Amino acid sequence: MSVHSASAHASFHAIEWRQQSLHLLDQRVLPHEHRVLEYTTAAEVADAIRAMVVRGAPAIGIAAAYGYALDALAGRDLQQAYHVLAESRPTAVNLFWALERMAALNSADAHTLVAEARKIHEEDIAANLAMGEFGASVLPENAVIYTHCNTGALATGGHGTALGIIRSGYAEGKVTQVYAGETRPWLQGARLTAWELMQDQIPVSLVCDGAAAQLFRQGNVDWVIVGADRITANGDVANKIGTYSLAVLAKHHGVKVMVAAPTTTFDLTLASGDDIPIEQRPQEEVTSLFGHPIAPQGCHAINPSFDVTPAGLIDVIATEKGLIMQPDRDSVALLLAR
Numbered sequence: 001m002s003v004h005s006a007s008a009h010a011s012f013h014a015i016e017w018r019q020q021s022l023h024l025l026d027q028r029v030l031p032h033e034h035r036v037l038e039y040t041t042a043a044e045v046a047d048a049i050r051a052m053v054v055r056g057a058p059a060i061g062i063a064a065a066y067g068y069a070l071d072a073l074a075g076r077d078l079q080q081a082y083h084v085l086a087e088s089r090p091t092a093v094n095l096f097w098a099l100e101r102m103a104a105l106n107s108a109d110a111h112t113l114v115a116e117a118r119k120i121h122e123e124d125i126a127a128n129l130a131m132g133e134f135g136a137s138v139l140p141e142n143a144v145i146y147t148h149c150n151t152g153a154l155a156t157g158g159h160g161t162a163l164g165i166i167r168s169g170y171a172e173g174k175v176t177q178v179y180a181g182e183t184r185p186w187l188q189g190a191r192l193t194a195w196e197l198m199q200d201q202i203p204v205s206l207v208c209d210g211a212a213a214q215l216f217r218q219g220n221v222d223w224v225i226v227g228a229d230r231i232t233a234n235g236d237v238a239n240k241i242g243t244y245s246l247a248v249l250a251k252h253h254g255v256k257v258m259v260a261a262p263t264t265t266f267d268l269t270l271a272s273g274d275d276i277p278i279e280q281r282p283q284e285e286v287t288s289l290f291g292h293p294i295a296p297q298g299c300h301a302i303n304p305s306f307d308v309t310p311a312g313l314i315d316v317i318a319t320e321k322g323l324i325m326q327p328d329r330d331s332v333a334l335l336l337a338r
């Protein structure tokens with residue numbers, strides 16, 4: 001069994017607060033271009049979230065908290081800051097959780113709000129490291145993992161959720177191979193997950209999304225591990241479009257499914273996944289590939305950014321508080337009450 005080093009400190013910062021401004025690594029142009037953009041207003045940060053400069057549920061929440069702090073520093077209207085940020089993307093509940101936490105300190109001075117945003121950022125890294133250990137504990141030796149989208153240091157404060165479990169599992173010598181689904185239409189798997197794993201020298205093979213069924217049928221995969229954008233009271237999970245199909249395929253082939261998410265991703269106000277708002281993104285993201293048309297001109301497309309996986313298809317939800325085995329209303333409530 002080989003043991004490798006795992007670190008929460010990636011060689012890049014997806015989100016960085018420097019003096020009085022927010023710096024975001026532009027995830028639209030990775031991995032071939034390393035471009036850092038600077039933000040000084042909540043409205044600009046909201047645009048960055050909508051445009052996918054920064055993405056991934058926890059990272060969206062952290063960026064929104066810093067965006068709110070930026071307007072506090074400039075003496076701008078914080079109710080307006082709240083609304084502009086809340087309207088950036090609808091599905092990841094971490095965004096609304098972070099804004100609520102900032103708004104609860106409304107009477108505080110701007111520097112206290114900056115400190116709170118930093119705290120949200122740091123707490124997310126700590127949560128990922130704890131989740132990584134819990135999640136890795138259920139993996140067998142020589143585990144082969146299939147993952148979807150990007151859930152790594154780019155999508156969080158650092159380390160990652162699903163990718164954090166893969167990192168921790170690899171550090172413990174338990175993970176031998178990772179398959180990364182390319183994740184159309186934004187190709188987070190091909191551009192971001194493959195890049196993060198290769199930087200850490202974790203063996204990764206990129207596959208087309210459509211290749212998952214064949215891999216599972218050949219018995220090549222032990223666990224599907226994915227992140228989440230919102231988990232409802234009954235354990236249903238909204239995550240990147242394509243997650244639901246992976247869970248159905250996994251069930252058919254006896255592959256286990258783990259969802260990794262901090263408790264900030266749970267929304268107990270919603271009874272089930274049917275109530276989760278699913279972001280619909282522009283058709284052009286499907287009919288073209290990074291600005292290059294691929295479908296016939298005028299072709300209609302639909303582009304839901306997320307889908308809902310029913311709790312019954314999920315074996316484990318890993319959080320920083322521990323594991324929820326066979327998630328349902330009772331097991332979710334029990335863990336969150338800890």
Ligand SMILES: CSC[C@@H](O)[C@@H](O)C(=O)COP(=O)(O)O
Nearest residue numbers: 055056057151155161227228240
């Ligand atoms: C730790 S990230 C968890 C989820 O946010 C992730 O799986 C995902 O679906 C990201 O979607 P994205 O559209 O790239 O923001």
